[in-house]
Amino acid sequence: MSEVVLHRIGKTFGDTVAVEDLSLTIRDGEFVVLLGPTGAGKTTSLRLIAGLERPDCGRVTIAGRDVGRQSPAERDVAFVFQQYSLYPHLSVYDNLAFPLRSPARRLNSDEIDRRVREVARMVRIEHKLQSRSTRLSGGEMQRVAIGRALVRRPAIYLMDEPLSSLDAKLRAELRLELKRIQKELGSTLLYVTHDQVEAMTMADRIGILSEGRLVQIGTPREIYADPANLHVAARLGQPHINLLPTDLLPGAAPPSGASAIGARTEHLEIATDAQGNAEVDWIEHLGDQNHLHIRVRGHKLVTLADPYLSIKPGDRINLTLRQPLYFGSDGERLR
Amino acid sequence: MTDAPSTIAERSADMLARATPTTIAVRVRGLSDRAIAWLFITPTIALLLAINIFPLIWAVYLSFTNFRANRPNAEVEGVGLRNYQRVLNDPDIWIAMQTTAHFVFWTILLQMIIGFALAYLIDRKFRGHAFWTTVILIPMMLSPAVVGNFWRFLYQPQIGLFNYIVSFFTGIPPSSFEMLGSVTLAPWAIIIVDTWMWAPYVMLICLAGLRSIPDYIYEAAEVDRASAWRQFWSITVPMALPFIMLAVLFRGIENFKMFDMVMLLTGGGPGSTTEVASITLKREAFESWLTGRSSAFAIILFVAVFGLANIYVKALNKVKQR
Ligand SMILES: Nc1ncnc2c1ncn2[C@@H]1O[C@H](COP(=O)(O)OP(=O)(O)OP(=O)(O)O)[C@@H](O)[C@H]1O
Numbered sequence: 001m002s003e004v005v006l007h008r009i010g011k012t013f014g015d016t017v018a019v020e021d022l023s024l025t026i027r028d029g030e031f032v033v034l035l036g037p038t039g040a041g042k043t044t045s046l047r048l049i050a051g052l053e054r055p056d057c058g059r060v061t062i063a064g065r066d067v068g069r070q071s072p073a074e075r076d077v078a079f080v081f082q083q084y085s086l087y088p089h090l091s092v093y094d095n096l097a098f099p100l101r102s103p104a105r106r107l108n109s110d111e112i113d114r115r116v117r118e119v120a121r122m123v124r125i126e127h128k129l130q131s132r133s134t135r136l137s138g139g140e141m142q143r144v145a146i147g148r149a150l151v152r153r154p155a156i157y158l159m160d161e162p163l164s165s166l167d168a169k170l171r172a173e174l175r176l177e178l179k180r181i182q183k184e185l186g187s188t189l190l191y192v193t194h195d196q197v198e199a200m201t202m203a204d205r206i207g208i209l210s211e212g213r214l215v216q217i218g219t220p221r222e223i224y225a226d227p228a229n230l231h232v233a234a235r236l237g238q239p240h241i242n243l244l245p246t247d248l249l250p251g252a253a254p255p256s257g258a259s260a261i262g263a264r265t266e267h268l269e270i271a272t273d274a275q276g277n278a279e280v281d282w283i284e285h286l287g288d289q290n291h292l293h294i295r296v297r298g299h300k301l302v303t304l305a306d307p308y309l310s311i312k313p314g315d316r317i318n319l320t321l322r323q324p325l326y327f328g329s330d331g332e333r334l335r
Numbered sequence: 336m337t338d339a340p341s342t343i344a345e346r347s348a349d350m351l352a353r354a355t356p357t358t359i360a361v362r363v364r365g366l367s368d369r370a371i372a373w374l375f376i377t378p379t380i381a382l383l384l385a386i387n388i389f390p391l392i393w394a395v396y397l398s399f400t401n402f403r404a405n406r407p408n409a410e411v412e413g414v415g416l417r418n419y420q421r422v423l424n425d426p427d428i429w430i431a432m433q434t435t436a437h438f439v440f441w442t443i444l445l446q447m448i449i450g451f452a453l454a455y456l457i458d459r460k461f462r463g464h465a466f467w468t469t470v471i472l473i474p475m476m477l478s479p480a481v482v483g484n485f486w487r488f489l490y491q492p493q494i495g496l497f498n499y500i501v502s503f504f505t506g507i508p509p510s511s512f513e514m515l516g517s518v519t520l521a522p523w524a525i526i527i528v529d530t531w532m533w534a535p536y537v538m539l540i541c542l543a544g545l546r547s548i549p550d551y552i553y554e555a556a557e558v559d560r561a562s563a564w565r566q567f568w569s570i571t572v573p574m575a576l577p578f579i580m581l582a583v584l585f586r587g588i589e590n591f592k593m594f595d596m597v598m599l600l601t602g603g604g605p606g607s608t609t610e611v612a613s614i615t616l617k618r619e620a621f622e623s624w625l626t627g628r629s630s631a632f633a634i635i636l637f638v639a640v641f642g643l644a645n646i647y648v649k650a651l652n653k654v655k656q657r
């Protein structure tokens with residue numbers, strides 16, 4: 001297990017800048033999640049660390065050694081690919097055993113068998129060990145792909161959206177499982193996703209990528225409560241952060257230069273009031289909570305509401321801000 | 336935004352349907368789909384029957400008679416299974432079958448090794464690989480008659496380039512051996528030409544197989560620390576295997592029937608050292624004029640190839656399903 005450092009990495013494909021000036025340190029035993037929209041350069045970043053792609057500039061070090069000239073095999077990383085990439089002519093068992101059968105590892109077959117079965121249990125695939133990997137569902141393939149990484153004890157695990165094709169229940173389970181395994185083994189893990197829930201629940205630190213640049217990195221709490229700019233604020237929070245003019249609602253104390261207010265649920269106080277400044281448009285019932293769609297003088301807001309709050313569409317309410325976020329005209333956060 | 340084109344497409348399809356003259360619509364409506372389908376395939380079926388099926392059935396009929404094509408007016412008598420007995424008891428025919436098997440084995444082995452190796456090199460996608468692919472494919476595109484004459488020339492002991500090159504590398508004087516005239520060398524002369532001509536074909540099929548293996552499989556293996564040797568044996572070969580087997584099947588069937596090249600190069604000689612089954616067949620049919628007997632031989636060959644090919648295809652399907 002070891003620290004991985006990216007120092008000012010850049011990578012372009014023709015005219016496309018995939019990664020630009022990326023510096024990132026993944027500490028020993030840390031679980032870092034890279035969060036970003038599609039095309040942000042997440043996959044490219046992982047491939048650069050794995051050595052499947054050569055950076056145009058910058059340096060990658062794993063455990064202190066510069067791996068710039070090393071092949072993927074020499075770097076000792078495990079990779080879960082976005083497109084599963086199982087060995088199609090092999091059974092699930094042989095897929096899981098493949099990395100262990102490397103002659104460099106010198107494991108005997110009992111040890112391999114033990115590890116394969118242990119990992120198969122972790123990713124819930126032990127009932128399909130003898131199946132051919134082409135006969136699996138998408139979710140099963142993805143679990144085998146995760147398992148094939150987990151059988152190893154590499155310097156760092158690199159995972160590219162490994163839970164994206166699982167159903168919600170299994171995803172939630174494996175999320176916990178993965179976090180548990182990582183903690184137990186104390187392994188270093190860089191995980192890529194565009195799902196904010198995965199990022200918030202698993203990460204020790206979240207890095208927000210946008211157009212090849214690392215915009216902000218910090219603990220989930222920091223990223224959520226203290227976003228560096230509008231882009232970061234917009235990536236986290238369900239429902240999305242509301243952007244409002246500074247003079248729309250009472251309770252704001254905008255610093256000079258502020259051009260917009262960002263208000264999430266926790267920044268909005270709701271009081272039923274027939275003379276209130278806002279009107280309820282409609283209510284989405286999600287079961288344990290409600291999404292309240294509100295209109296204030298032509299501006300629309302969405303916020304979470306207690307399902308037992310007795311309001312219905314058409315009712316008037318009073319909205320007050322409570323320590324919202326302020327942004328300048330360039331989208332940077334003002335404090 | 337995404338609905339817009341589909342609505343436009345739907346609307347234009349609708350407009351087209353309205354614009355179609357009703358007369359055509361009615362006339363087409365007069366025929367059922369089934370009738371139209373038959374209309375289209377009837378010429379093909381008729382042609383197939385006339386050119387393939389009828390001669391086959393006719394040959395089956397002749398194989399049970401004493402018909403001789405050089406005496407069309409003689410009375411034709413049924414002889415039962417006598418032709419088949421004679422063929423199967425003829426030692427010459429068994430020798431020809433052995434010669435054929437020898438050819439098939441060596442040509443396939445060499446063509447597979449060379450074809451796969453070429454495909455493997457071309458698949459490295461070095462600079463100019465498209466150009467070299469085209470160059471390599473040239474022999475396959477030539478007519479066998481051209482190739483046969485061309486190689487007869489190359490094999491000339493006095494002026495042939497082949498003998499000259501061999502002597503250059505080995506020091507054996509070029510006119511001291513005759514590729515086509517020597518009992519030991521003639522079979523190899525034919526094997527070399529056939530391999531020269533058809534290894535490119537095998538390469539093409541193998542290349543299709545290699546190209547069908549996605550890059551990310553190799554990337555995964557690379558990360559899993561599989562050596563190049565292990566990647567080759569545990570990924571490249573098993574995943575290209577169905578294609579390799581297909582190439583073996585095609586070449587096997589072709590070479591079982593190999594005729595033109597042998598005819599042009601040696602005519603079956605010297606002696607009968609290169610007399611493959613198809614040459615024997617031609618001799619029986621058009622030199623001895625034993626039409627009935629040669630028909631029986633042809634049917635036996637056909638059944639043998641057909642049976643072997645079927646067993647082989649079963650195996651191929653099993654490999655593909657793995
Ligand atoms: N091999 C390549 N050749 C050309 N362009 C590429 C290549 N790989 C990536 N790119 C480009 O680089 C940019 C970043 O791609 P990347 O695959 O890293 O995105 P991503 O964040 O993983 O997106 P997604 O969430 O869709 O997987 C994209 O604009 C993409 O088109």
Ligand SMILES: [Mg+2]
Pocket residue numbers: 042043044082160
């Ligand atoms: Mg990606």
